[in-house]
Amino acid sequence: MPTTGLPVVAVLAEREPPVVERLAGAARVLRVGERDLAGALAEADVLLVWDFLTSALPEAWPERGGPRWVHTASAGVDRLLFSPLRESDTLVTNSRGVFERPIAEYVAGLVLAMAKDLPGTLERQRSREWRHRVTESVAGTRAVVVGGGPVGRAVARLLGALGLRADLVSRTARDGDPEFGRVHGFGDLAGLLPAADWVVCAAPLTEQTADMFDAAAFARMKRGARFVNVGRGPLVVEDDLLDALRTGTLGGAALDVFRQEPLPADSPLWDAPGLLVSPHMSGDTRSWLDDLADVFLGNFERWVAGRPLLNIVDKELGYVPVAGRPGAAPRTEEGTP
Template identity: 70%
Template structure:
């Protein structure tokens, strides 16, 4: 890329000085909160790419209202996250945590666990991550419903995509509830005491979306009261999760440090997505993974095959 552009790698404290002169910006450190305060009043990048799937940190007014094209790294994280979800469901069903505890205590205690085949799951998030989760869970014999923004019949990959307003009715039948949706005004604080109360008693909850979608004190109460039979969280309202946060000691809760998508090849994979889009950008071709800044995510075409090469909208 250096043969075609001047590449400048900058820390957060130089953002404000450099951004007015940039044509494009790669947000490699996608957890940064420095961008809103550094965005220039005039000029600035015409294209912003983030090395993440979620773009909620970039949905500040100045960028959202600008003419800059925003793209994300869709295509890198879907299958690893789906594997993480499947792994956590199996771990909860088979009580792996209890097995590890008894091994450390040198205690031989036989017990029965749950079969996942024939159970039912609801996955919130109709994008590529949610679809990968559905494919993987169905391969385990779990009957899985996908919930997106709007209802679609005859989807070539998942069949019926349920509308967001159908979620409450689906929760009551689900053994597993998986949150894989982006953070928007509609999903902020979605999983609260009322939502957990609508779930089947003893259901398990997995969140690979965003931490602010869950009211954590309500989740803690649902676990302590037995309304939830267990949960696995990979994302939290505050990260890193403080050592004194009561979630660390919540019953039947598996905590992981925002790592569900991170594999041994992920940095190379992220670089390849950006490099491909850079080639397209130089040639004036449609970019991949263009975010609809009003929606806050990349729209998914009706056909998954078309979504893979979706250009600007």
């Protein structure tokens, strides 16, 4: 601890986020970029990873010691779970609670856009072509939502409100879920894909989920089905997705996350038939930066007071295990914006 008695909070951010000003008087804040991160970690009690797409943390992490608590301004924590941090006593928390509803709304918008052919309407408007068409109804179609945490549950809930029949797939199967009844395990996915009209991936990136959507998975899907990924880019084998779109195995797809971000200008995904590309924005609303600050500051108050932190990540599982309410499922998985 510094002589002032204030905890030292290192904030990894190239630009000053709103949280810095709000910490004034409660902490000694070291706002640093990637170049100065290693020096800040040597004296920090807390690290706030505001620039959550950074890859600088493993190299900068000290051989001994380090912050006692690391918080990321994201739901996904795969970039934080390098061996020294995973094996340390450092607590890791995430920003669960900020992204669930916005991502669900974004997915619902994508489903409606593909069903109603809004890309085709915009294309014909630009060419001043008046061409009447018929479109699809989403009510009564079936969706498989992969990822049983708060994001996946919010997606399945909102799709259900649109009249879709949503099957939820989580790490482990369980019955008696208060909302969805049966929650399927990953082992059930292969059997669910052939009946799905929509497949939405909102799973965390773990050793178990990496590359889970590959050529074999796309081949199992109903011809003409649509695929959406709002989880993590490495959940999808992108070359296999391209093949599925080019051959018509898939009727369309939407990707908000990619193996390489930003997506290179020469990537064939930009021109893939029937593919909607968005730049990792599904969870970002106009208030999201202030919302992220609120989550951290609420936890910081708990940390200073010696109270248990919220959103503690199980560093072995790779997500936040959430204790169930009476009658609820005992554990759910955290989704990943």
